[in-house]
Amino acid sequence: MKPPPPRPPRDGSRKYHDRVARKYDAIYEDPFWKFHDEVTWGLIKPFLPRTMPAACADLGCGTGKWGLKLLKSGFEVMFLDHSAAMVEEVRKKLESNPRAKKATLVVGDIVGMPELATGAFDLVTAMGDPLSICSDPLRAVREFARVTKVGGVVCATVDNQLAALDYYIERGNLDALEAFVKSGRTNWLTNNEAERFELHTFTPLEIERLFADNGFEVIEVVGKTVIPGRDNRKLLEGEGAIDRLVEMERRLARDPASAGRAGHLQVAARRR
Numbered sequence: 210m211k212p213p214p215p216r217p218p219r220d221g222s223r224k225y226h227d228r229v230a231r232k233y234d235a236i237y238e239d240p241f242w243k244f245h246d247e248v249t250w251g252l253i254k255p256f257l258p259r260t261m262p263a264a265c266a267d268l269g270c271g272t273g274k275w276g277l278k279l280l281k282s283g284f285e286v287m288f289l290d291h292s293a294a295m296v297e298e299v300r301k302k303l304e305s306n307p308r309a310k311k312a313t314l315v316v317g318d319i320v321g322m323p324e325l326a327t328g329a330f331d332l333v334t335a336m337g338d339p340l341s342i343c344s345d346p347l348r349a350v351r352e353f354a355r356v357t358k359v360g361g362v363v364c365a366t367v368d369n370q371l372a373a374l375d376y377y378i379e380r381g382n383l384d385a386l387e388a389f390v391k392s393g394r395t396n397w398l399t400n401n402e403a404e405r406f407e408l409h410t411f412t413p414l415e416i417e418r419l420f421a422d423n424g425f426e427v428i429e430v431v432g433k434t435v436i437p438g439r440d441n442r443k444l445l446e447g448e449g450a451i452d453r454l455v456e457m458e459r460r461l462a463r464d465p466a467s468a469g470r471a472g473h474l475q476v477a478a479r480r481r
């Protein structure tokens with residue numbers, strides 16, 4: 210059997226995200242992402258801290274989509290991303306934000322976060338798959354456990370290995386399929402080789418175990434999105450379409466087996 214493909218350089222993700230930071234929000238402005246984001250917020254909301262003051266961390270914050278919502282909800286928020294350009298986008302948005310005093314910005318890597326105090330956060334979000342993108346998901350989850358208060362919750366998304374199988378099946382390369390099934394590792398391919406990075410994909414059971422074995426009680430692992438709204442844009446058109454799709458997602462999410470067909474998995478886990 211052939212060995213897995215060579216690993217791309219470690220800072221490919223940082224380079225890629227630095228380049229796209231300024232246009233990042235525009236890339237995600239369409240009906241599918243509206244649907245996706247409503248589903249995401251619906252899965253985070255039940256875990257918002259109930260007492261104030263409370264501290265949240267948005268890890269792999271990008272342009273701040275989730276951290277800014279948490280800030281708006283009244284919490285203190287630590288924004289952390291390894292792309293300085295992404296953190297700069299958050300800083301610009303905070304210039305006109307009345308709650309900016311409650312925000313802290315850090316350029317850092319989720320695999321080791323010496324800037325963040327131990328047991329500091331009631332809620333940690335890591336959305337848009339920084340755990341899949343980072344160099345060492347195990348170390349990152351241990352860092353999540355270190356910085357989360359006992360009883361606090363982490364909500365994180367990862368790439369779903371089961372959904373990524375199709376890519377290898379379409380190519381008809383048995384060696385590549387086998388290597389992927391064994392390792393869960395694949396590459397984010399962009400034209401610029403310096404911007405390529407490795408992605409760690411997980412099955413629902415693997416992501417559950419990663420958290421359960423490293424200081425968390427797993428509350429749920431939900432597929433996102435189970436309805437592949439991107440595959441037929443017609444589904445997203447028309448009045449009320451997104452609300453109806455969100456409702457269908459909620460219904461499907463009640464069966465954990467539905468996670469198998471989603472591109473991403475969202476885990477919610479409580480720090481033991």
Ligand SMILES: C[S@@+](CC[C@H](N)C(=O)[O-])C[C@H]1O[C@@H](n2cnc3c(N)ncnc32)[C@H](O)[C@@H]1O
Pocket residue numbers: 222223226268269270271272273274275289290291292295317318319320335336337338339342343344
């Ligand atoms: C797909 S974006 C998602 C951004 C944002 N969380 C959202 O949901 O809109 C992934 C983000 O994770 C960041 N990231 C990837 N690996 C990281 C790491 N090891 N440490 C910190 N940030 C990382 C990237 O720079 C990028 O901003």
